[in-house]
Amino acid sequence: MYKIMIVDDNHLSIEGIYNRINWQQLNAQVTHKVYDGKMSLEILKSEAIDLIISDIEMPQLDGLSLAKEALTIHPNIKIILISAFDKFEYAKQAIRLGAFDYVEKPLNYEYLEQILKKALNSLANEQKNLAILKHSKPLMIDNFFFELLNSTCEEAKYSLDNYPNYLNLELNYRYFQTIIVRVENAKEIKDRIGVEKYHVSLMSISDKIKESLKDDFFMVHILSNFNELIVIIGHNYSSSKYFHKRATEIFTDLSSTLHTQIFEVHIGIGNVVKYLWNLALSYEDASKALEYCFFFPQKEIFDIRDTIGKGLPQEFYQTQHEEELIQLICKKDLDALEEWMNQLARELLANYRTKQLVFIQIYTLLGRLLKFLYEMDIDSKNIEKEIIEVYSKIDAFNNSSEIFKWFNKICKLACEKMNASIKTYHDRTCASVISYVKEHYNDANLSLNNIADYVNVSSSHLSALFKKNSGTNISDIITSVRIDAACQLLTNTTIPLKEISEKSVILTNTISVPVSKRKQAKHLPSIVRNTP
Template sequence: MRKVIIVDDNHLSVEGIYKNIDWKSLNSEVAYMFYDSQSVIDAVKSANIDLIISDIEMPIISGLEMSKQILKFNPNIKIILISAFDKFEYAREAIRVGVYDYIEKPIDYNYLSTIINNAFVQLEKEKRNRKILNESRPLMISKFFSELIHLNTDEAKYNLSKYPDYLNIDLNSKYFLTLNFKITNSKTLKNDLGIEKYHISLIDLGDHIKSAFSKFQLYHLLIERDDIITIIGGNYPNGNYLLNKVHDILNSFMEHYKSDIFELNIGIGSVIDSFWNMKISYDNSCKALEYNFFFPQKNIFDIHDIVRKNNVNNSVYLYAKEDKLIQLIYKKDLNSIKNWIQDFYEEILINCNNKYLIFNNIYSILSNVLKLLYNMSINTNDIENIIVNTYSNLSTICNSSEIINWLFDIFKIICNRLDESIKNQHEYLCNNVITYIQDNYSKKDLSLNEIALYVNVSPAYLSALFKKQIGENISAIITNIRIENACKLLENTNLSLKEISEKVGYVNQYYFSSCFKKKMNKNPSIYRQGI
């Protein structure tokens, strides 16, 4: 039976509502009748109340203020406010506060009875919907984490920041990490086992993973296609502590989890110190798995081992010959690269008596070159596919010239890819310069040094690169943009020449007029008259 509170500082109004509503037919009862708001606030904190019928105008605490406090404490309670004042602002404020409905005095008890019944119907709907929502909570949590690992930081914060409290997700860890368990034989298993048995086995594998990692402060497991993604977090002295702990658990897991079904590779993403950066860790766990080709003897791939945060120009390579190769690739000196391959091949022939050992040495070189490209954010998927296809068909390679030509073709692709990347970087830098000038042309002291500082290169380098890329000096671009904007002001405003010269960044109008005439072949006054 529904519990109701009636409150009004007028005793007769309370009695009138109590006596003129058929509470039994509404499957309800009046639990309390009060004459002040504070008594209602105290009552709802200790009793299960479904509906409050309240006067809006009461001393000390008004019905509106009482509603605000109660709905903050229990947003599921329905409140009907009553007032003798025919003022729209009361109704508008009541709706804004979140009360169920609003009626005016004198009270039409039949109408009030209808409103009460509607409130109870709404309560039943909301109760049913809350039940459905609570039952779907596990799916909501999985959807939350799935979106988290696929959205960048700003998108994740904007779209998901209100959910952790509602879903009881603990974000108080200092460090976070994403693991990616990839089923490498999934296609074969789906054919052999059938889809249903495959997924049942996948769930069983997930249970084993959960058992290994569920003691972390934050833990969640997602199954996405043929990947089991594990998100963990904890309060540790530093990120390396978390990483070492993960390695210990993974090594133990791979040692003790014996499966006649699944072949597993595990990618370890980067340690992050912000929950909302989870996409970075996830993306790196996927990237780590791509290095399975270069380390086929391994099952666990840690992005921290593969990607070193050294500047590319300062990278340290294991062999002097590799240093030489990298220099030739930077120079895109194809003839010297071909000679390098020939020398390298002749050297490894001395120590290797079969082509499989030769290819082991070659893939060690390729591994470091691809790491270089990866550190430069250059996509290497097509190159990796060429390498994988060749290694899968070593038996078809019959002589040394085929190996030399194959390796040369790969390095030629790498040189082209590096050249494209450098061109893109140069184009991006020059576009940044032009955008900065467009945003700051009105500054009288805008200079090459300031722009170079903004794009983080030396003034001399920027000046030479910009001239080569754009075909004009930076000073000419500044002038062009200033004169272009001056033309707009001359065409569309009545500003004086002095005002216009100041707005487009010139120290005085005479120098402005001189620059304008040089660019437009007429002085500003003549230009304005000719419009």
């Protein structure tokens, strides 16, 4: 039953509301009749009230001030304000403060009862939703961390700042870190034992990880993302180095335990960050570290510190050198490519001291090259095959020069592919031009622009491309095709010369026609050779 408080300094007003409303039908009970606004606040501090009906005009504490204070104490309480003054400003202030509604005196009790019914229905819905919300708090906590891991520092602080207190999360630690445990054979396990049992097994792994971490880290939260577990830890260790070292030791021990189960896992360890709002950086590092399991599947743990050279900016192998390589491949400048390769070798060897790390950087560049060839619709199957074969026998390289010699070979092969692809494209374009001319030679409006539109290139580019590829101009081709058509008509038909002239549309003088065609054109009547 809902608890109702009526507040008014007028005794008769309170009694009128108390006696004229059917409270039982509303499933409500008037528990307090209060004649002083300040007294009502004292009651609210010690007792939960569902709805307040209050007069606005009261001494000491008016109804608007009462509403403001009451909502601070109980944010979900419903408040209906009453006033004898016909002032719309009161209604606006009441709603702005968060009151449910505003009713004018003299009271229409039937109308007031309708307002009360709406207010209590609204309260019932809110209480139902609040119960659902409280029940789903674990899910909200997961959503909080998912959002945190996928937001920038500024975005996270702006949109999530209020949630730790609401969710009762203790996050005031000196350092934080993210570790990803990825199940590589997830599909195989799901197919074999079913989705439900797979996730039960995954939860068991999560429990094992929590148990292993609880004595060393104050905060441990694990997110399950279908095929991976995202582990978020926090502590107040004196240094980030010790934090990272301890986490790595625990997960190194865990990896051997997990591999004795049905799961095949790879573990990516991100950097330690100093602030909660920077956790996305650690998550990004852990994800990036896991990328290297493609290169070294025999390993189980991938630490971000081992995958990025200490003296080399992280962007080194992601942007600058990738674009330089693509530009050189496009230019097909083998001398410049070799010079660039030598410079790359010097930079890599100065910053990476192991064969595996050097090879990883080269693999990253080759991945970008393959993506470029794919986007250009260039067949790169043999290049892919070569890369896969070499990857499987990386230990066959005895020194760094052999690795770069092989890399140079792949790049030259890509240049050859580019050359072959461009020549094929040019040949196809020129063949399309000739085919189009043969189909439309009798069109008086046939021109370079028409043909360029058909093959979808600019007229200037098409003119130069055709000349370079075939050694002749498009206008000569048009004339040649028209003369051929006229000769065929003269030889094989009895069509009148004037009609042949119209069908052939010979618009150029034979002076501009190639010699072989000029000899044919010499035997044509002038009306055909020089038709305007």
